[in-house]
Amino acid sequence: MPEEVLATFQVKRVSVLNENGSADLALMPELSADQIWRMYQLMVLSRCFDERAVSLQREGRLGTYPPIRGQEAAQVGSASALKAEDWVFPSFREMGAHLTLGYPIPQLLQYWAGDERAQKTPPQLNIFPFCVAVGSQIPHAVGAALAARYRRDSAAVAVYFGDGATSKGDFHEAMNMAGVYQLPIVFICQNNQWAISVPLKGQTASASLAQKALAYGFEGVQVDGNDVLAVYRATNQALEKARSGGGPTFLECLTYRMADHTTADDAGRYRSDEEVALWNGRDPILRLERFLAASGAWTPEQGRGVKEEATALIDRGVREMEAVPPPAPAELFDGALETLTPRQAGQRKGR
Amino acid sequence: MAQLNMVQAINQALADEMARDDRVVLLGEDVGRDGGVFRVTEGLQDRFGAERVLDTPLCESAIMGAAIGMAAYGLRPVPEIQFMGFTYSAFEQLFAHAARLRSRSRGRYSCPLVVRTPYGGGIKAPELHEESTEAIFCHIPGLKVVVPSGPYSAKGLLLAALRDPDPVLFLEPTRLYRMLKEEVPEVDYQLELGKARVARKGSAVTVVAWGSMLERVLKSVDGYDAEVIDLLTLNPLDLETLLSSVRKTGRAVIVHEAIKTCGLGAEIAATLAEEAMLHLRAPILRVTAPDVPVPLAKLIDQYLPGPDRIRAALDEVLKY
Numbered sequence: 001m002p003e004e005v006l007a008t009f010q011v012k013r014v015s016v017l018n019e020n021g022s023a024d025l026a027l028m029p030e031l032s033a034d035q036i037w038r039m040y041q042l043m044v045l046s047r048c049f050d051e052r053a054v055s056l057q058r059e060g061r062l063g064t065y066p067p068i069r070g071q072e073a074a075q076v077g078s079a080s081a082l083k084a085e086d087w088v089f090p091s092f093r094e095m096g097a098h099l100t101l102g103y104p105i106p107q108l109l110q111y112w113a114g115d116e117r118a119q120k121t122p123p124q125l126n127i128f129p130f131c132v133a134v135g136s137q138i139p140h141a142v143g144a145a146l147a148a149r150y151r152r153d154s155a156a157v158a159v160y161f162g163d164g165a166t167s168k169g170d171f172h173e174a175m176n177m178a179g180v181y182q183l184p185i186v187f188i189c190q191n192n193q194w195a196i197s198v199p200l201k202g203q204t205a206s207a208s209l210a211q212k213a214l215a216y217g218f219e220g221v222q223v224d225g226n227d228v229l230a231v232y233r234a235t236n237q238a239l240e241k242a243r244s245g246g247g248p249t250f251l252e253c254l255t256y257r258m259a260d261h262t263t264a265d266d267a268g269r270y271r272s273d274e275e276v277a278l279w280n281g282r283d284p285i286l287r288l289e290r291f292l293a294a295s296g297a298w299t300p301e302q303g304r305g306v307k308e309e310a311t312a313l314i315d316r317g318v319r320e321m322e323a324v325p326p327p328a329p330a331e332l333f334d335g336a337l338e339t340l341t342p343r344q345a346g347q348r349k350g351r
Numbered sequence: 352m353a354q355l356n357m358v359q360a361i362n363q364a365l366a367d368e369m370a371r372d373d374r375v376v377l378l379g380e381d382v383g384r385d386g387g388v389f390r391v392t393e394g395l396q397d398r399f400g401a402e403r404v405l406d407t408p409l410c411e412s413a414i415m416g417a418a419i420g421m422a423a424y425g426l427r428p429v430p431e432i433q434f435m436g437f438t439y440s441a442f443e444q445l446f447a448h449a450a451r452l453r454s455r456s457r458g459r460y461s462c463p464l465v466v467r468t469p470y471g472g473g474i475k476a477p478e479l480h481e482e483s484t485e486a487i488f489c490h491i492p493g494l495k496v497v498v499p500s501g502p503y504s505a506k507g508l509l510l511a512a513l514r515d516p517d518p519v520l521f522l523e524p525t526r527l528y529r530m531l532k533e534e535v536p537e538v539d540y541q542l543e544l545g546k547a548r549v550a551r552k553g554s555a556v557t558v559v560a561w562g563s564m565l566e567r568v569l570k571s572v573d574g575y576d577a578e579v580i581d582l583l584t585l586n587p588l589d590l591e592t593l594l595s596s597v598r599k600t601g602r603a604v605i606v607h608e609a610i611k612t613c614g615l616g617a618e619i620a621a622t623l624a625e626e627a628m629l630h631l632r633a634p635i636l637r638v639t640a641p642d643v644p645v646p647l648a649k650l651i652d653q654y655l656p657g658p659d660r661i662r663a664a665l666d667e668v669l670k671y
Contacts, residue, residue: 089420116454116455129460138416139417140416143420143423147421170443173412174413176408176413177413180408334454336454338516341545
């Protein structure tokens with residue numbers, strides 16, 4: 001019997017802006033100048049938030065914090081394509097997505113200051129709590145997508161995770177289930193190339209993460225994760241597909257973790273200054289500024305203005321966060337169960 | 352009233368609740384077309400459709416994880432894990448997420464799901480098909496753990512669990528599935544979670560048991576003035592019922608088929624010592640499996656507590 005070729009495949013990479021900020025006009029997403037400007041403001045806001053959070057941690061005003069520096073395009077671009085009705089399952093390094101979706105700044109800071117009350121998502125948003133156990137939120141998103149379809153709702157589901165999560169069993173189980181049921185879900189992997197000290201080649205022998213999706217029976221696309229327009233375009237298309245019954249999509253947003261894993265980490269122990277410098281040159285904010293400047297839509301002065309506005313918002317957020325009274329001891333038991341067990345009720349009273 | 356076995360009683364409870372509440376959705380391995388490996392969900396897919404009785408891929412962690420997402424979205428999923436030994440693959444989802452979602456989100460999200468799983472030994476099944484590691488799950492704050500001891504309690508507890516606002520682990524004693532028949536009302540009734548039942552009145556010694564050990568204890572106490580408590584809910588414990596019995600009898604024997612070290616008997620004994628020490632006339636004794644993995648069929652009778660060991664413990668405490 002002759003050998004047969006059972007499958008061949010191609011994996012696409014999508015980028016709209018090159019490193020100099022020149023756009024491929026054929027691939028430009030349908031966005032108004034105002035919408036692009038809004039994304040720029042959100043990326044700058046995310047950067048300001050991040051820088052402030054790191055410095056607050058150094059001053060002892062926040063706990064351990066995982067910086068998002070370098071991932072602003074991946075987060076703002078993807079979250080800009082989401083609608084309020086959509087369900088979002090973050091990992092713990094998605095503050096740019098939270099800011100884009102309108103999660104209150106004081107509340108975001110409050111969580112990283114060690115206050116669980118901040119995980120009570122405002123009612124108008126469907127964002128799940130931060131998920132610290134890597135990859136374990138991915139099956140939750142699959143369940144929400146199952147429920148949305150069962151309810152015939154138009155909501156789609158987006159789940160965020162990193163390159164490290166693609167090594168976990170939950171990634172496999174969830175991707176497989178989403179493929180079997182052809183669910184309305186977008187898997188947004190920010191491949192920032194480092195899982196603490198382990199580089200991508202230590203996570204997988206696969207030539208791309210995007211191609212993993214093909215084994216589960218749906219499309220996987222690699223997107224230039226430092227190109228906000230490409231990320232928006234790919235996410236928007238994937239969400240449209242999800243909403244119209246076309247099933248799941250896996251997006252690999254190739255980006256770079258420009259900072260340490262967390263404020264408790266020192267990336268200098270395991271990666272070179274040259275590599276970091278290379279990616280500093282690919283800064284996603286810089287790239288969008290170059291694109292805007294080429295059409296006269298951005299000047300250094302305007303850039304300073306955007307930064308000042310962002311700084312003012314963060315200043316106010318920090319003030320409001322620090323004005324929140326600390327939780328009372330009895331709040332330890334809040335949400336333990338709808339009705340506390342007799343033992344919990346006694347412990348709450350100090351018995 | 353019909354005489355039903357436990358399989359039929361659980362099936363009836365699921366069917367009734369699915370008919371009453373369209374948020375109830377079953378999912379698991381082989382639960383649909385095949386009706387489950389023990390046929391507990393037989394006929395439900397035909398009646399309610401494949402969208403409400405989902406045959407899943409073989410993936411315990413995603414079954415549990417997806418159920419969490421469904422519950423948070425507003426459904427009332429009932430994931431089945433085919434055997435208790437396979438819940439270990441889903442343990443992170445149960446511990447890190449299902450049980451703490453309400454707390455972590457400070458009530459914005461909740462997780463009303465019922466995990467059903469067959470548990471316990473004595474059915475001549477392969478390795479990991481006869482586990483009784485209930486104590487591990489009782490160490491998870493936010494998760495209720497329920498064990499019926501017969502068809503009547505199975506239906507009443509399951510209906511209560513399905514209407515509970517928080518996650519419940521519902522352990523189905525496999526050995527009892529088709530062993531006992533009881534009168535099971537066709538009407539809707541609930542047995543309140545967190546409430547134990549005095550299965551036999553007595554005054555000289557309190558014997559605490561649950562699941563398949565209850566039947567064994569009831570057969571072993573003939574001729575003893577023993578009060579037998581059927582726990583029914585393992586977490587939260589019904590301390591009121593336990594304490595009032597032990598304060599009366601002054602003696603306690605706890606019988607479980609799980610191993611001794613850090614078994615639920617340890618928690619019960621410690622609580623009795625804390626709360627009822629001055630009423631005790633004898634040491635609290637535990638009759639348990641030895642601290643080894645559950646054996647296959649040839650040694651299972653040496654592993655599970657039997658009538659001789661139960662009676663020896665009763666004789667021992669009654670010496671005081």
